[in-house]
Amino acid sequence: MLSLRGVTRSFREGDRVPRVLDAVDLEIEAGSCVAIMGRSGSGKSTLLNLMCGIDRPDAGTIELDGQNIAALREPARTRLRRASIGFVYQFFNLLTTLDVEENVRIQLELNGVRGAEARRRSAALLAEVGLADRLESAVDVLSGGEQQRVAIARALVHEPRWVLADEPTGNLDEATARDIVPLLRTMTGARGAALIVVTHDRALAAVADRIVELSEGRLRTVL
Numbered sequence: 597m598l599s600l601r602g603v604t605r606s607f608r609e610g611d612r613v614p615r616v617l618d619a620v621d622l623e624i625e626a627g628s629c630v631a632i633m634g635r636s637g638s639g640k641s642t643l644l645n646l647m648c649g650i651d652r653p654d655a656g657t658i659e660l661d662g663q664n665i666a667a668l669r670e671p672a673r674t675r676l677r678r679a680s681i682g683f684v685y686q687f688f689n690l691l692t693t694l695d696v697e698e699n700v701r702i703q704l705e706l707n708g709v710r711g712a713e714a715r716r717r718s719a720a721l722l723a724e725v726g727l728a729d730r731l732e733s734a735v736d737v738l739s740g741g742e743q744q745r746v747a748i749a750r751a752l753v754h755e756p757r758w759v760l761a762d763e764p765t766g767n768l769d770e771a772t773a774r775d776i777v778p779l780l781r782t783m784t785g786a787r788g789a790a791l792i793v794v795t796h797d798r799a800l801a802a803v804a805d806r807i808v809e810l811s812e813g814r815l816r817t818v819l
Contacts, residue, residue: 626758631801633807717753718749740768748779
């Protein structure tokens, strides 16, 4: 269970301190899929950063599997993200100095899995996303859809319990997005991982078990 209780976050803008999140409550069960929607600047990415411990709230608690991550020191939050959370980003965030397989394998190496086992698991995930023939390719020669498939493999290769996706179709054309959406949902669901996705894409939101909308710092359930 991921549980947010009374989560508040403000950012100073000159003499103003506007409240981006205002006493947000949210519960997400392991293995479920939740889409978070809202206009640009509504605080969706801030909410994701709080969920994974990149940022800390001004008030409230954020419990991940019963552990209050908001109370952890930075090294502990880093270890938790590395082991339990996978990330998929709008702009892929792949390392251009590494080839396709190495971009996936690095996530395993950060978690202490190395050598032949790490290469085997990376290759298996890349085959699952349809890139078995691109293991040694440079990532900057791939199409946008192929790069996002690499990113999905990287997010899942260490078998996280939670996958956070920030506008994962925002840098893709409509046809490519239609392929990526079911792939992301199916692969996380097959592994029992929860998928939490921030999106403007209603087609992506439609695959979620629940849709919530962030507006004026508050969450409301849409579906």
